Amino acid sequence: KQEVTQIPAALSVPEGENLVLNCSFTDSAIYNLQWFRQDPGKGLTSLLLIQSSQREQTSGRLNASLDKSSGRSTLYIAASQPGDSATYLCAVVGNAGNMLTFGGGTRLMVKP
Amino acid sequence: KAGVTQTPRYLIKTRGQQVTLSCSPISGHRSVSWYQQTPGQGLQFLFEYFSETQRNKGNFPGRFSGRQFSNSRSEMNVSTLELGDSALYLCASSLERIPGELFFGEGSRLTVL
Numbered sequence: 001k002q003e004v005t006q007i008p009a010a011l012s013v014p015e016g017e018n019l020v021l022n023c024s025f026t027d028s029a030i031y032n033l034q035w036f037r038q039d040p041g042k043g044l045t046s047l048l049l050i051q052s053s054q055r056e057q058t059s060g061r062l063n064a065s066l067d068k069s070s071g072r073s074t075l076y077i078a079a080s081q082p083g084d085s086a087t088y089l090c091a092v093v094g095n096a097g098n099m100l101t102f103g104g105g106t107r108l109m110v111k112p
Numbered sequence: 113k114a115g116v117t118q119t120p121r122y123l124i125k126t127r128g129q130q131v132t133l134s135c136s137p138i139s140g141h142r143s144v145s146w147y148q149q150t151p152g153q154g155l156q157f158l159f160e161y162f163s164e165t166q167r168n169k170g171n172f173p174g175r176f177s178g179r180q181f182s183n184s185r186s187e188m189n190v191s192t193l194e195l196g197d198s199a200l201y202l203c204a205s206s207l208e209r210i211p212g213e214l215f216f217g218e219g220s221r222l223t224v225l
Binding site: 031032034036041042043044045046049051089091092093097098099100101102103104105 | 116143145147154155156157160162167168170200202204206210211212213214215216217218219221
């Protein structure tokens, strides 16, 4: 059974800092890994999707890497801003269609 | 293009009642998935429908059921509500272009008293 873990569970940083969020998964047989953002009481917004054949994806100040063999992914946020405050979730897709297995999330607060 | 629409956004029920939640996927998307989010268990997969057929099912009791209509709209039903069913229920649709590429709605917040 796939298990996804995110560390840390919560993070508070001053504005402008670069930061790294971590995600690990137990079964390396995945199709892809995604990072989502969730604002309080809202749905999920997809940030980056890394397919199993890829090592990383970039979008603006965000960069996500994937190491399937070690079962790890990192989300790097450059020059953090207060608007980045949210919960960040990683999820993996195995071989069962669109069934995502989510980590517990990292709650990020960026202080002005 | 409109996103995934879920109704109602908020609802309050009492134990023992039943509830039906609705999801309209993005136009052209034929796959609809449902997830439950609670503070204790996080996000958990409920089920997925594709072309009116349940394709995958998570580890939830039979009180949780769903269906999909010919226009791809989906409903999920929870019968005999329990306090632990209080959660944010999220619906997501997919174009089936990339496995797991889901587009989520804003969710339906269910409170069971």
